[in-house]
Amino acid sequence: MxxxxxxxxxxxxxxxxxxxxxxxxxxxxxxxxxxxxxxxxxxxxxxxxxxxxxxxxxxxxxxxxxxxxxxxxxxxxxxxxxxxxxxxxxxxxxxxxxxxxxNSLVLIEPAQGGVGLKGLDDLGGAAVKRIAVGKTATVPVGRYTQEVLTAAQLWTALEPKFVQADSVRQVLDYVGRGEVDAGFVYRTDAAIAGDKVRIVASPQGATPxxxxxxxxxxxxxxxxxxxxxxxxxxxxxxxxxxxxxxxxx
Structure with missing residues (x-):
């Protein structure tokens, strides 16, 4: 056999x-x-x-x-x-x-060399030149950001400062590397960044x-x-x- x-x-x-x-x-x-x-x-x-x-x-x-x-x-x-x-x-x-x-939306700035933001209203100041936001067409954090800033009557005024990001993690990277003065991410993302970013505020939007x-x-x-x-x-x-x-x- x-x-x-x-x-x-x-x-x-x-x-x-x-x-x-x-x-x-x-x-x-x-x-x-x-x-x-x-x-x-x-x-x-x-x-x-x-x-x-x-x-x-x-x-x-x-x-x-x-x-x-x-x-x-x-x-x-x-x-x-x-x-x-x-x-x-x-x-x-x-x-x-x-x-x-x-999750929840937070406003962050670079932990080192930030302008010392205290809240949303400070974003309109001359010291803030670039704000990272998610693209509203594809990035949910961008739509949450738009909702919050629109409710605060700030979205249109701040638009010239926006740096569009392809994801919430790209927003986080921009802020963490100090390439922008501020950005909007989720609280969980800010936690992942550790000491690279500082949470400035936790603005509340209408949509959970x-x-x-x-x-x-x-x-x-x-x-x-x-x-x-x-x-x-x-x-x-x-x-x-x-x-x-x-x-x-």
């Missing part, structure tokens, strides 16, 4: 493993980068055979990627409006949509900063995607998110 070769044995043994292994892609708002990297690792450790690929960008950019056919299994947005648009375009399974954390998550309609691994969403809502995951500064939904 002819014995199988070592190569064929290796292939035969590998086939069941590859058949059982699954990968899900999680597209999440840029402000979730650090927390979701940790959650992805914990999820993989708890579910052998399932791997998590993460993709971080501004929520509006992630929506554009999905609408153009990018293979995604889970979508987590930094605002309800972007998830509403995903729902309207039938890009998500609406029945799986959940709110999982909250609430994050929804959902399974993507075209996901090829909907069961694993749903498991990831359930995991994000678990006590263990919520403790991780709280450690990064996120609030309860």
């Amino acid at each position: 002819r014995l199988p070769s070592i190569a064929s044995l290796v292939l035969a043994l590998a086939l069941p493993l590859s058949a059982w292994s699954q990968q899900i892609t999680v597209s999440a708002a840029a402000s979730l980068t650090d927390a979701f990297k940790e959650l992805a690792a914990k999820f993989e450790a708890a579910r052998p055979g399932v791997s998590v690929r993460t993709n971080f960008a501004a929520s509006g950019v992630l929506l554009q990627q999905m609408s153009q056919g990018a293979p995604v299994d889970v979508f987590a947005s930094a605002d309800q409006a972007t998830m509403d648009r995903a729902d309207a375009q039938k890009l998500i399974d609406a029945a799986t949509r959940r709110n999982f954390v909250t 900063v609430s994050y929804p998550i959902a399974v993507v309609a075209d996901s090829r691994n909907k069961a694993a995607a749903a498991d990831f969403i359930a995991f994000v809502g678990s006590d263990a995951a919520q403790q991780v998110l709280a450690r990064y500064g996120f609030g309860k939904p």
Whole structure:
């Protein structure tokens, strides 16, 4: 009897493993980068055979990627409006949509060499020449910023000073490197920057900063995607998110 070769044995043994292994892609708002990297690792450790690929960008950019056919299994947005648009375009399974954390908007300045801002009204002063804001078309923090500054009757007057950013993390980088005099980010982002930035104020807007998550309609691994969403809502995951500064939904 002819014995199988070592190569064929290796292939035969590998086939069941590859058949059982699954990968899900999680597209999440840029402000979730650090927390979701940790959650992805914990999820993989708890579910052998399932791997998590993460993709971080501004929520509006992630929506554009999905609408153009990018293979995604889970979508987590930094605002309800972007998830509403995903729902309207039938890009998500609406029945799986959940709110999982909250956040808050803060005004920051460089910790070293800042102008010494005390509040929103100081942004109109001559000492403030550049203010980093998220692009309102694609970056939720930009829309939250616009809402706050419009309510304070400052948006139009400050527009000539705006430096448009592609994500909240880009705003944070601009401020942290001292390339602008001020910027608007989430409280969680300011915490990540440590001693590079100083929180000046926590202006309140009419729209709560609430994050929804959902399974993507075209996901090829909907069961694993749903498991990831359930995991994000678990006590263990919520403790991780709280450690990064996120609030309860």
